Amino acid sequence: MKKMKSILAIMLVSIILLAGCGTGSESSSGSSSAGGNTKPAGSSVSDTSQKGEVHTLKYGFVDQGSGVATGLVGIAKDQGYFEEELAKVNAKIEIIPFTGAGPAINAALASKSLDAGAIGDVPALVAKASGIDTVMVAGGLADAPTYVVAQPGKGYKSLKDLKGKKVATQIGAYMQRVLYLMLENNGLKIDDIQFVNMTAKDAVNALAAKTVDAIVVSAAQSQTLASKGLGELLDSTEGHREWLNSTATVFNASYTKENPEVVKAFIKGLLRAREYAQKNPGDLRALQIKAGTPENVIDLVYPDLKNYSTLVEADKDVIGNLKSVAQFLKDNKLADSVVDIDAWYNPSFYNDALKESDSK
Structure with missing residues (x-):
């Protein structure tokens, strides 16, 4: 446990140091924008509109290696909803994939090279507890298990x-928390195994190369490995709803204050995407295939084509899950404080966007 905490502490220090650098993005650039000149992350609409320039919202998502945004973000991008809604407030969006997952997005948020991103509950709360001033504006609860x-x-x-x-x-x-809970359920602690720190993509490759004995990854990655004979499913979060992970869409707090209309326009794009996805679930499936998930795995993991169309509103189940995660991080000395979820989540952007939107 001491070793784990020291590694986590080093990561947090690195994130904070990056805030003074100007870069922190471990990503491949995949942009979706509506024309105009790109401004540095953190600039405001008022700054650009006075000069007749288009403001750019820089948004990051967790990428498994394909560079394809899936779920509602992918729908909003492909259907032009982000482009249309943001254009109304003289803005556009650049959607950036991060193979380094939540920790890499945190570093980019800390350095202000990114304005917003969608990340798992653990990295989102670790960042907030470490002093990165973010605001959660949307979220969802994962239905697919982790293995x-x-x-x-x-x-x-x-x-x-x-x-x-x-x-x-x-x-x-988020997989780190899942591992802790699974080990505890089997009478073990983190110190009882040889923990190897790897991104999900690297962990999948390591298991295939037989350089590690086991990995903790998403349902899609797990089922893909199993279908290829490269892995055996040993345990999962199935049957343990309290182990499920939440996702959080977070913005730098300063950005929400300087650009509230852009944040609201972003959520309007998601609302339109949600309405579209409910009528056209096959497009969600097509995005997953484009992202590299085998069709047989999609049918197994997402049989109702709704699991990866997360709600935009963080409902009481999401809030309850986040509170549980925040307490878990403190109890396991992975965070120095318990994040006040009610203060962190600002539902006003969602509520206002819903009132003004044709999508209900």
Whole structure:
């Protein structure tokens, strides 16, 4: 545990130091914009509109290597909803993929090279607890489970068999919490395994290369490995609703104060995407295929084509889950304080966008 906390502390210090640098983006650039000159992240609409320039909202998402935005963000991008809504407030959006997942997005938010992003509950709350001043404006609760996937043919029957073995997932990502909970459920602690810090993409490659014994990854990645004979599903969050992870759409707090109309326009784009997805779920499926998820895995993980069309509003279940995660991080010494979720989440942007939108 001491080793884990020291690694996490180093990561947090790195994030804070990046805030004084001007860059922190570990990403491949994949932009979706509506024309005009790109301004640095953090600039305001008033600054650009006075000069007749178009303001750019820089938004980051967790990328598994394809550079394709899925879910409602992908729909809003492809259907032109972001372009249309943001144009009304003299703005556009640049959508940037981050293979470094939530921790990399946190670093970019801290350095102000990014204005907003969608990340898992653990990185979002670790960042907030460490002093990165963000505001949550939207969120959702994951329905698809998270799995521990082990090397095939090794005779592993449960997590107990992984004692002393190499288990990989990413520090500061939601999978870290899932691993802690699963280990505890099997009478183990994090110090009982050899923890290996890797991004999900690197962990998948490491399992295939047999350099680690098990990994903790998403349902789609797990089922893909299993379907190819590269891994065996050892344990999951199924049957443990309290273990599910939330996603949070966060903005730099200063950005929401300087550009409230842009934030609201962004959410209007998501609302239109939600309405479209409900009528055209096949387009959600097509985005997953474009992102590299095998069709048989999509049908297995997302049978109703709704699981990855997360709601824009953070309802009571999402808020309750986030409060549980915040307390977990403090109890396990992964955060120095418990984030006040009610103060962190600002529902006014969603509520105002809903009132002004044709999408209900």
